[in-house]
Amino acid sequence: MAAEGKEPSILGFPCAPELGAAAHRKALAGHLRRCRDHAGIAPRQAARCLGTSTARITRIEKGQSALRPAEVGRLLDSYGATDPLERTRVDELLCEADRPEPWQDYANVAPPPVRPLLGMEPAARRIISYEPQLVPGWLQTAEYADTVIRAVYPTMPGRQVAERVALRTQRIGMLRRDENPPVLLAVMDSEVLCRKIGTPGVMYRQIEHLLALLEELPFRIRLQIAQLSAGAAGAIGHPVVHLRFHTPDYLPDMVYLEQYEGAQYREKPAETERYQAVLNNLCWSADPAGDTPGLLKKALAFWRSA
Known part of the structure; x- marks a missing residue:
């Protein structure tokens, strides 16, 4: 999270496999939304950064769409979120978010x-x-x-x-x-x-x-x-x-x-x-x-x- 005026942080969310992929994806999604808000960038501008639609940015920020590491990196770059520790934690959470969910063996x-x-x-x-x-x-x-x-x-x-x-x-x-x-x-x-x-x-x-x-x-x-x-x-x-x-x-x-x-x-x-x-x-x-x-x-x- 972020105190008022400070850059949002994802360091407080643990990299914990037992919590499941969906939780890691949703936490990252919220972090992306907060970073965009902090940078004062509108969803349509974020969409142009990825060459996609504002609807997909909305799905990404709600945890309803897959998080592709390259796209997440481009979004964070455009938001000015370049702190090395933060980006390392993002990469760790992306790995957890990519694991199978509990229902996928029974899809x-x-x-x-x-x-x-x-x-x-x-x-x-x-x-x-x-x-x-x-x-x-x-x-x-x-x-x-x-x-x-x-x-x-x-x-x-x-x-x-x-x-x-x-x-x-x-x-x-x-x-x-x-x-x-x-x-x-x-x-x-x-x-x-x-x-x-x-x-x-x-x-x-x-x-x-x-x-x-x-x-x-x-x-x-x-x-x-x-x-x-x-x-x-x-x-x-x-x-x-x-x-x-x-x-x-x-x-x-x-x-x-x-x-x-x-x-x-x-x-x-x-x-x-x-x-x-x-x-x-x-x-x-x-x-x-x-x-x-x-x-x-x-x-x-x-x-x-x-």
Whole structure:
């Protein structure tokens, strides 16, 4: 970042592979925008520097377009951003930004609306999630995920279903990593525990899995159950994910709003703060996280006898 009157700096953003390519690309994109603003250069002038369109400069500055090292260098030269230390860090971050993203091994089945979330969540310091219908995706077993995906996409070939299941279930890996793992604060409706997904056995093993994860990762997963008594706080009606990053000066909060045929993202501070307040209210209204193991064990007993 840059104090008023000083040149923008990217030195405060770490070169950290575990944060993922998308986070490095987005941090660099914001740095390019700040350097352009500091130099007093309009987007159309930056576009002429590259022989491209102002629309592409906008995509570059939002992290929505690939960052080519030669182009980044030309832009920084035109902005007067020539400090050797800064340029070395830019080169390092460009290398990280060019690595594969978590969804790229599953590119033929990873839904495009979800890719920004999949790309950015490894860089999160804290994830708050609300799920009114299903177990949160990070916490699903393979057989539970398989049942859900087949229900939503009944004509999808079995091989693609298996790939999408693998994409979903590998997401738990970021919570298990040693370096800078996110903390997941998940809230799900109590109805999720009694909604039969597949067979009673599928539900029983899914709930066993939740209990095992809470025991394995007690400081990285907090799961709360929202009862009907949560009232209006639990009436959001669709999944919401709020991401807060390790480097908020470079990566602003991001909100993901899931829809049946797509998704919306919110990054303006006024909007992300509003959803933060909504989710905080829901967390206060839901049963305390300490009650969750007991509620899960009651659900186990129910499905054992079903």
